[in-house]
Amino acid sequence: MRICVVGAGYVGLVSAACFAEMGNRVICIERDAQRVAILARGRAPIYEPGLEVMLQNHLASGQLNFSQHLGEGIKQADVIFIAVGTPSGEDGSADLSHVLAVADELGLLLEQSCVVVNKSTVPVGTAERVAQRIKGQLAKRGKHFGVTLASNPEFLKEGSAIDDFMRPDRVIVGCDDPLGHEVLRRLYAPFLRNHERLLCMGLRAAEFSKYAANAFLATKISFINEMATLCARLDVDIEDVRRGIGSDKRIGTHFIYAGCGYGGSCFPKDVRALIRCAEQEGIEPGILRAVEARNALQKTLLFQALREHFSGYWQGRVVALWGLAFKPGTDDLREAPSLVLLDALLAVGATVQACDPVATMALAERYSQAIDNGQLRLSTSPYSVVEGADALVLVTEWKQFRQPDFLRIRGLMRMPIVFDGRNIYDAAQLVELGFLYRGIGRPAQGHCKASAA
Numbered sequence: 353m354r355i356c357v358v359g360a361g362y363v364g365l366v367s368a369a370c371f372a373e374m375g376n377r378v379i380c381i382e383r384d385a386q387r388v389a390i391l392a393r394g395r396a397p398i399y400e401p402g403l404e405v406m407l408q409n410h411l412a413s414g415q416l417n418f419s420q421h422l423g424e425g426i427k428q429a430d431v432i433f434i435a436v437g438t439p440s441g442e443d444g445s446a447d448l449s450h451v452l453a454v455a456d457e458l459g460l461l462l463e464q465s466c467v468v469v470n471k472s473t474v475p476v477g478t479a480e481r482v483a484q485r486i487k488g489q490l491a492k493r494g495k496h497f498g499v500t501l502a503s504n505p506e507f508l509k510e511g512s513a514i515d516d517f518m519r520p521d522r523v524i525v526g527c528d529d530p531l532g533h534e535v536l537r538r539l540y541a542p543f544l545r546n547h548e549r550l551l552c553m554g555l556r557a558a559e560f561s562k563y564a565a566n567a568f569l570a571t572k573i574s575f576i577n578e579m580a581t582l583c584a585r586l587d588v589d590i591e592d593v594r595r596g597i598g599s600d601k602r603i604g605t606h607f608i609y610a611g612c613g614y615g616g617s618c619f620p621k622d623v624r625a626l627i628r629c630a631e632q633e634g635i636e637p638g639i640l641r642a643v644e645a646r647n648a649l650q651k652t653l654l655f656q657a658l659r660e661h662f663s664g665y666w667q668g669r670v671v672a673l674w675g676l677a678f679k680p681g682t683d684d685l686r687e688a689p690s691l692v693l694l695d696a697l698l699a700v701g702a703t704v705q706a707c708d709p710v711a712t713m714a715l716a717e718r719y720s721q722a723i724d725n726g727q728l729r730l731s732t733s734p735y736s737v738v739e740g741a742d743a744l745v746l747v748t749e750w751k752q753f754r755q756p757d758f759l760r761i762r763g764l765m766r767m768p769i770v771f772d773g774r775n776i777y778d779a780a781q782l783v784e785l786g787f788l789y790r791g792i793g794r795p796a797q798g799h800c801k802a803s804a805a
């Protein structure tokens with residue numbers, strides 16, 4: 353098929369590369385000229401494992417191209433995907449300006465009927481608004497051919513996006529016209545070879561399914577985090593509880609890892625948007641509000657634990673921070689728990705030595721002042737940042753941090769204490785090596801009895 357993808361972000365680029373991988377001819381339209389220039393050189397403007405190689409391969413074969421001009425992209429496209437951002441607006445609702453701008457542009461440029469598929473996460477009724485905007489612009493130009501609107505929400509996760517896209521658990525296609533279902537069934541058939549999990553439904557149900565999925569996953573995380581807080585009080589290890597409940601198939605082992613809160617571009621904004629949607633409908637979204645409140649609290653726990661440990665005395669304190677991205681495998685810092693900790697530490701005057709395998713560049717842009725005045729030092733070497741540190745805090749569980757040489761680390765640190773924001777370390781082993789250990793919802797190990805949660 354000939355496919356046009358509008359938006360070269362995490363979703364647009366991964367979708368474009370994976371559609372090209374399946375033999376489609378793809379053109380990806382991006383309004384940011386700098387991004388297009390980077391892409392044209394075969395470089396990925398974002399960090400996503402496996403993406404750059406795919407881009408290079410398909411650029412070379414001519415299966416995949418990039419352009420700034422939508423007119424060029426839609427000339428012969430059978431299907432046009434909209435994959436632009438839908439950030440939080442001021443009141444928490446989804447800001448649809450980018451999606452609607454693409455709709456207007458399509459209406460100004462389309463010369464023949466086609467299938468327009470929305471992949472961005474949008475509130476119920478957006479596809480209908482997009483269709484109206486396109487139709488309105490076409491009518492102004494005296495064009496009266498039809499455009500089929502479909503909704504195809506995306507469920508990929510950053511850090512494993514290629515794999516998630518190539519082997520999806522399911523593909524949801526919302527359309528009120530059988531043509532949309534048929535075209536997308538054909539397009540996705542090779543991705544679903546080993547199982548038939550193409551779920552066809554109406555436009556509105558597809559749009560809502562995406563929000564419900566993200567809200568449910570966020571709820572699981574906030575639930576386990578609340579249990580973790582209770583565990584810490586009751587001298588119970590949440591990790592035992594996680595294994596205990598996860599083995600029940602009805603609960604499952606996924607998304608019940610306690611930690612220092614969920615971040616990213618989607619859970620926070622999508623929970624907010626759903627809350628706003630409920631409010632507009634006059635429904636009290638009690639569960640969603642609690643999910644959000646617990647997450648906000650969770651993001652402050654590591655700082656609280658450090659403050660308790662240092663008895664509020666920050667002068668001359670050096671904190672080593674491992675992991676800045678909101679999760680491993682990405683350079684994305686959007687709503688990352690590390691930012692909440694970093695801001696709090698800088699505000700009390702602590703010195704921070706932070707390490708992340710890929711997100712330091714993006715962070716440096718935001719914190720140039722703290723870097724210039726020497727309060728923040730960034731590195732990609734985990735060992736260099738623990739030198740002279742009074743505490744080591746693990747925020748993002750990159751593989752590089754999973755089995756470090758703690759003996760070496762103990763020798764480098766001023767005080768051997770580990771705050772484990774993702775519960776990845778063996779507490780007993782660390783204590784044996786002379787460390788104090790604090791996890792999230794785990795009994796404190798080592799001398800002082802303070803706990804992280």
Ligand SMILES: NC(=O)C1=CN([C@@H]2O[C@H](COP(=O)(O)OP(=O)(O)OC[C@H]3O[C@@H](n4cnc5c(N)ncnc54)[C@H](O)[C@@H]3O)[C@@H](O)[C@H]2O)C=CC1
Pocket residue numbers: 358359360361362363364381382383384387435436437438450453454471472473474506507508509510617618
């Ligand atoms: N990031 C993720 O892991 C996932 C995101 N989503 C949803 O997908 C949508 C896109 O998310 P991301 O890819 O993260 O966004 P992003 O912000 O990384 O990328 C969006 C891209 O679209 C471009 N753009 C905006 N308006 C444009 C226009 N008129 N013409 C051409 N390009 C334009 C922007 O310059 C940007 O490069 C959002 O609705 C998000 O909620 C869904 C699943 C996963």
Ligand SMILES: O=C(O)[C@H]1O[C@H](OP(=O)(O)OP(=O)(O)OC[C@H]2O[C@@H](n3ccc(=O)[nH]c3=O)[C@H](O)[C@@H]2O)[C@H](O)[C@@H](O)[C@@H]1O
Pocket residue numbers: 473506507508509510511566569573606607608609610611612613614615616617618619678679
């Ligand atoms: O709509 C989206 O953008 C995407 O949002 C999430 O994907 P993503 O945000 O990329 O990453 P996740 O792996 O879901 O992690 C999100 C956050 O939750 C945290 N998390 C995750 C799982 C867990 O058990 N505990 C936990 O604290 C992670 O550390 C991270 O900060 C969903 O998992 C995707 O299905 C969805 O497509």
